[in-house]
Amino acid sequence: MDFNFTEEQGMIRDSLSRLIREKYDFETRVGVVKSDSGWRPEMWAQLAELGLLMAPFSEEDGGLGGGPVDVMIVMQEFGKGLVLEPFVPSVVCGGGFLKHGGTAAQKEEHLTAIMSADSTFAFAYAEPRGRYNLADLETTAKKDGSGYVLNGHKAVVIAAPWANKLIVTARTGGGRRDADGISVFIVDKAAKGVSTRDYPTVDGRRAAEVYFDNVSVGADALIGEADNGLGLIERVVDEATAAVCAEAAGVMGVAHAMTVEYSRQRKQFGTPIGKFQVLQHRMVDMFMEHEQSISMTYMATLKLGEDEVTRKKAASAAKVRIGQAGRFVGQQAIQIHGGMGMTEELAVGHYFKRLTMIDSEFGNVDHHLRRYTTLSAGEAKLAAE
Amino acid sequence: MNLDFSPEEIAFRDEVRTFIDKSYPKELFGFGGREDLSREQYLAWHKVLAKKGWSTPSWPTEHGGTGWTSTQRYIWSEENARVDAIMPLPFGVAMVAPVIYTFGSDEQKARFLPKIQSGEEWWCQGYSEPGAGSDLAAVKTTAVRDGDDYIINGQKTWTTLAQHADWGFFLCRTDPKAEKRQQGISFILIDMKTPGIEVRPIITIDGSHEVNETWLTDVRVPVENRVGEENMGWTYAKFLLAHERSGIAGVARSKRGIEKLRAIAANEVIDGKPLSEDASFASKVSQLEIDLTALEFTELRTLAGEAQGKGPGPESSILKVKGTEIQQRLTELTLEAVGHYGAPYLRGRPADGSNTYDVGPDYAPHAAPMYLNMRKTSIYGGSNEIQRNIITKMILGL
Structure with missing residues (x-):
């Protein structure tokens, strides 16, 4: 048993903590929250430069070879500084789906972009009547040729206003709330048929309602197995x-x-x-x-x-x-x-x-x-x- | 002992209910308990009640009280809570007025009481200071005699809705050399339009502008605006605080809050079933209702005591502590009930002035701001820690 951090993990913590101390004081944060966009893309890029967005991914995937402990270190520091930038939506969720379920091609296209902050992901899972049940989905994805067509409404998607890509959970089969028949897709936020209603959240971040109206995606949008995504x-x-x-x-x-x-x-x-x-x-x-x-x-x-x-x-x-x-x-x-x-x-x-x-x-x-x-x-x- | 309403009381309830249904301003339905009302919205029901002679039920009849029994007053607050009525604000009607009719001069009674009753003049409270919160006797604002005037200097804080106020009642130090701090304070009524007064907004964590800082610089106030004797203000201040506490339980409003919570829970869905049928959530609501019943009967016992001539005593601290804990718990459960839709911060009403939002159910956007806002209740009116100190000292004798 060992509760110590490795030298590398200690460095992650120290560099992040220094950055927050120097560039994330309370007044600065207040200003960012009130600004039009509500975040600082340049801060996000800087976090990427520090290698933080690579930390939890394997070297094989182009990461630094860390894992959950590295995420924990980053998020504790984020908590101390009330950092707004979307580490959980983009790196932990977006990156997590790719890490565990992505094909080599998907990783090549998306995971690299997540780690460099060229892409920012948001995770669209909640629905207006699904509460916290991850299988209670009304959003549907119907097979259409080799791809799918998505319809539905995702609720309170944290960081969606800052994202260019969405991870979307949808029903491809089975009945509402069935464990089977659920699939996961990567959807470009700019895709035809995707619309959003952006708003601030009580704790100073940004979120959106996301609507899918006959959104067509290719076969390569599917992450993991079809119908078996839960x-x-x-x-x-x-x-x-x-x-x-x-x-x-x-x-x-x-x-x-x-x-x-x-x-x-x-x-x-x-x-x-x-x-x-x-x-x-x-x-x-x-x-x-x-x-x-x-x-x-x-x-x-x-x-x-x-x-x-x-x-x-x-x-x-x-x-x-x-x-x-x-x-x-x-x-x-x-x-x-x-x-x-x-x-x-x-x-x-x-x-x-x-x-x-x-x-x-x-x-x-x-x-x-x-x-x-x-x-x-x-x-x-x-x-x- | 019995709990039944007499036929007269039932007739009274019907009269009140009919009157409220007929006269409560229709445009204010659904606005109760929400932030950022305009001055006109705050006063609309007050003005209707004033015409009817019902704006100040608890006052002595010679000053315009209704002479209702404690049961009738109980019925009155229950019926108003049914429609979530925006009641007359306490600062004039329930706080300064009892001080004026109990300790004020005849001139003060004639000058101030009718306009408090009519809603024509809005009052605010100048008690707390940056260095005098729980320790209220530490007030530093000074009132120095200059001929027939006092010259007042200092800073007050948490002056609720002072942005709308015409008058304020202030605790000022008139004898800085008094042996005990409590002995050198006077209770002074100040016209808020007097030169030298500046009201600056304080924005609270829910984003609303409810409280203010009030700065007084060489504010000249006639000595005749002092209530009662010079340096006796602490006695009047304590009298007022006991009155404030007894209204603070908010039983009828919390009952209505539980009804609203149940309606929300019936509409929210968990695994395809209404949240109201979820055993763990339902039992939390039941627990809250049981706690509220205990508070209600404690308040009824207090009211019955008052009807027999016992003034509100240290027992009112129980009502304050338990009442505010229940109000806070209610907002916690409401926020829990709305799930994900507690997060969107949709400040203010929709531009069209309606109750309809384009994000989530219409009851959701207020849940988090209310939860945040209601944290104030265990802090204001003498914090709940101070209330426990009062019970320790005055009732337990420790």
Whole structure:
């Protein structure tokens, strides 16, 4: 057992952390959020130059030979700096589908472009009436000659306004919510029949509703096996879940540190409020929640390569614990900052907003608790047989 | 003891319901509890109620109260919550007015109460300062006598909706040398148009402009605008805060919130079934409703005590703590219920002024801003930590 980072991983963390410190201060971020585009393509390019977008891919695929631990390191730093750029949508999701399901030609065309930031991907999986069930799809892809024709509506596609490519999950067979009959496609956002309604999100990013109206794609748009895509989707979503857990742990750490610092500075009744025991214990509870979130992030990250049930349970367990921890830490950070915590002017509120939104990404606490329970029941049944 | 309404009370409820259905401004349906209303929208129902003589039910009858029993007042708030009515704001009606009719001069009563009742004059509260939040007695804003005037200097913060205010009630230090900090404070009414007052917006994390910083520089106010005795302001301030707390439970509104949450959950789909039929979500809503029932009956007991002449005491701290925890939990569950559509930030209403959005269901865009906004409730009106301190000291005697 070893919880240490390799020298290379340490370097990734240090260079990213320096970049964020120098170019991602709170005021700069506020300005970017308010700007027309809502992100900095030049920052994205710089992250690519640092090699971060290559980090989790094998050398064979043109990457640096890292994996989930590298993603975890990047996302913790992203969380600390509330970085907006779409590492999870493009690298973890887009790159993940190609890594696990792409053909050599698809990797050649798309993975290289993801790593160099020449292409940016967004992951269009959610639907207006599907909630967190990845198989509950109304979007369809009908076979048309050698290719497919897509129709449907994808909801709240994070980073879609910044993307030029979309990963789209669609039903190619079976009934709604069936595990079989699901396929995954790469769709050019500029393709005929794709339209978007872009908007900002509560936590300062950008997302879009994406509509597909008889969008024709070629056979080479299909990633993985036709009709058998759910396994691939779940794998990538588990990886993305671990990544946002790492981000949440980073966010929580800063929210906690800011709160402790504020409690040292802020005086009421002639004394720093950090001297009041009721607040001390509350901040200790926040600390414990944060520590456990880091632990769960490690756990889930290290189990991503194990068998399917182990991996799924690990990702769900982490998301449950971190969803709960994030709510507690976020709410108490605001409470202890008092009225100041309610203001847009202080950074802590923005950390709170990000924590709030992470809960609903890739399934909230309830969803993952249910998934964990179902998986455990399945294991128990197998053991009984 | 019994819980039944008498035939008179049932007749009263029907009268109120008919009146609300007939008179509540149609254009405001569905606006309750939402951010960024205009001054006119805030005042529309207040003005209708004033004509009817119902804008200030809790006031003594000689000043224009309705003389309703506590049961009638309970019915009144229930019926208003049914339509999500935008009620008269508390700053005038429920906060400064009781101070004026209890401690003010006859001139002050005649000058201020009718215009509070009619909704003609809008009030804001100048209590908190950057250095005086939970520790309110630390206020530093000074009022120095100059002939028949006070000259006021200082900075107030969290002045709710001061951007619309005509008048404000301010806590100012009139005796900086007083032995105890609480002893040197006066309660002063200030015309917000007086030269030297500057109101600057504070934008909160939900993006709304509800609170402000208020700067006072050499603001000249006639001494006759002081309520009660000089240096006795702390007594009036505490009196006012106890009144503020008793209205803060928001039981009727939370009941309505649970109804709305249930309607949302019935419309949301999970694995092809309504979310309202999902066992874990449904049990969370039930738990919330049970907590609300406990709060409701605690409030009813408090109201019954008030009807027997007991003023709102430290028990009102229970209502504040539990009431705000429930309001916050309600917004948490609402945000959970809307799923992915909690994320889009569609600030303000659609340009056509309707309730219809082109992204997600119409109930979704407000879920996250409301959740964020309602974090204030455990901070304002004396934070929930301060309320627990009050109970510790005043009830437990520790």
